[in-house]
Amino acid sequence: MSLKLKMYLITSLSYLGMFLICWTITSALFTGEYSVWSTFIPVMVAYVLSPKPHVVEAQSGNQYGVKSIFSKKIIRLK
Secondary structure, eight states: OOHHHHHHHHHHHHHHHHHHHHHHHHHHHSOSSOOTHHHHHHHHHHHHHSOEEEEEEETTEEEEEEEOTTOSSOEEOO
16 A cells, blocks of 8 residues: 555544544534534534644655644654
8 A cells, every 4th residue: 555545544534534533523512403513514524623634745755644733743654
């Protein structure tokens, strides 16, 4: 598996997991009729909390990693 694919897979799965957790919580809080907020809030929270892809161009080639808001350190993939 290529590093680029692995980076986007980790990012997508963490976003999906974060979205499902937040969606479950907001759907329990906003019981009753469907509202835009019950979808909009989990989308924005998952976007902010999920790690972002990070690519650094070096002489030896591109280095791929993920960056989180919880850590200043970039997690490099090997």
